[in-house]
Every structure is written in structure tokens, then in C-alpha cells.
Amino acid sequence: MILDRLSVPIVLAPLAGGSSTPELTAAVSNAGGLGFLAAGYLTAPALKERLDQARALTGAPLGVNVFVPGQPGDLDAVQAYAATLAEDARGAGAGLGEARYEDDDWAAKIDLLATERVPVVSFTFGCPDREVIDRLHQAGSEAWVTVTTPDEAREAVAAGCDVLVLQGVEAGGHRAVFRDDPGDPSDGLGLLSLLQLVRARIDVPLVAAGGIITGGGIAAVLAAGASAAQLGTAFMRTPEAGTADVDRQALASDAPTAVTRAFTGRLARGIRNRFIDQHTAQAPAAYPAVHFLTAPLRRVARAAGDPGLVNLWAGQAHQLGREIPAGQLVRELAAEARTAARQAGQRLSAIED
């Protein structure tokens, strides 16, 4: 297993939409962690280009993350939502995009990955069929599936996945839920609850994600049974990340985060801003139609540096992120995790005495 071969139990979360770069992926892998490339929003040829770039920068193992396509949402509800955004779009000098369903070039990406022999292919937004997982296994790849509940964990294991990535509700970016059900009354499991529940019942290696941004957080999830910690927000301020300036500034602030469908039609956590406050209540569960609808508005606002209108994806502990090179961050976090684990061990020994 790749997890057994890492010298540092730190996995870079895939960060689609700008922050993910081949340089960031390679820097984390070169430092002994596992770098991931985000394939989300890329065509298969664009993914191939990034994969080649990352491979030119590291000979160490890396992973690629793919979005599993879901069902098309209600386009009438999206049109009604579009009407509520018209004023913001006019104010920003942007249009709204065409609300449409796309599968994110799924089949072509799977065909590519079935020939590329990438050490790890991870999935989010659902569980691929066993046939897809079998093809990846034949190519020598491990298949990891991101889950948010014990039920999703059981489904992924039944489909043949090798590793579960557990995503707690603290996580930045999209919730990885298999079905984004607006009628679901649960507000999502925190990472430690999810980790304990899954660890108690399921016997595959676990990677823990959501709100981890210090070595102490890494030590905590290892103590609770994870084989590695996956960090996203922690890497967004590194120089290798493609994070835009407006996001970098917001990430450095103490602003709180909130979960919303307003930007993409799928639940996601970002720094609370005017767009979230004004549009969350009306936003339908219609991914990726809402993503395409708001994309031009977000693009213009991001270029103009307007934090009120952009999706400032961030985990709950974002303000502790560091603006240092990614390799240095991996090394600092690993050293901190070792210290935190030692101190916890000392406290427990003192209690035993």
C-alpha cells in the first residue's frame, strides 16, 4: 500500500478550481507525503498535461482525484435561482453562465487513468462502479473513495475500494456526500465522530480530512486510527498553490466559514461573505448547473479582487494556515505531530502511574 511507503503520513487534498498545481503536488510528494492532482473541472487532455508536468517534477508516488458524476438537477429551479442573481451579475459587470449538466469528462478521464498507472486514483461525490475500480486495479492503481458517513463507507468497501478518505464536516470546499439531498436533516458528522464510527466497524486503511491544520491535528487523527491525515486548506497559502490573491487574503483573516449551495448547487464550505448571506436560502441542489451559472460572475469578481462575490473555499481552521513553501510545511507539520504524540503519550503514562 502507498500509505505504508510514505515517510510522512500527510496527504495533500485535491484542490480543484485553482489551487491545485503540478508544482504543489510534486512538492508534497518530494517531501515524503502524498501529493494529489485535482482532475475536477479539467478535460482529460488537460489532466494528462498536468500529470506529465507533475511527473517531470517528482519521481515519488502521487494521486489523481476525479469527481464522480451525479444526477442532473431541476433546471427550472436553477432558472428561478438565476433570476435572484441578476442584480449581482449586473453590479459586477458580468453575465451569468449557461446552466447545464456535464459529467466532467468522466469516461475519458477513466480511460486515461486506466492507462497511466497512477499510484492512487481517488474519487469524490460518489462511489464508482466495481468495473471502474477493477480497471484501475488492473492498471496497478489503488482506488480511494471519499466518504462522509458510515453508510457511504460500507458502500465504498463493497465496491472494492482500497482506502477510505473520511471527510468531516469541518472540511473546506465541497462536501463529498454521495447524494446531496436537501431534505437530509442531519448537519454532517464531525471528523472525529466519523473516524471513530468507521474505525470501530470497518477494516480498511483510513485517511482523515477536515479542519486539520497543525501537527497536533495530525497526531489526533493518527491516534484515532487513521493511517494518514489529508490537508487541503493548510496548503492553500503556500507559494506553489495556484490560489488567487483574494482567497489568500481571506484565508489569512479570522472570518468564520459557512456551508452553502449558493455558488455551485452542491454543499461546500467557504469563508462567509455577502454572496453566501444573500443567496444560500434560495440556492437549489443542482450541481453542476449552478456552478456553470455563477462561474462568469465569480471569475470577474475574483479578477477584480472582490471577496463579497467569490467562493472562498476554506476549512474551519483556515486562519492557522502558513505562508511557507509546501515542502517546508510538510516537514514542520510532521515534526509538530511527533512532538504532539510524544506529549500525549507522556500525559497518558503519568495517568497510569
Ligand SMILES: Cc1cc2nc3c(=O)[nH]c(=O)nc-3n(C[C@H](O)[C@H](O)[C@H](O)COP(=O)(O)O)c2cc1C
Ligand atoms: C479549494 C478547495 C478545493 C477542493 N477541491 C477538491 C477536489 O477537487 N476533490 C476533492 O475530493 N476534494 C476537494 N476539496 C476537499 C478536500 O479534499 C478536503 O476534504 C478538505 O480540504 C479537507 O479540509 P481542510 O480544507 O480543512 O483541510 C477541496 C477543498 C478546498 C478547500
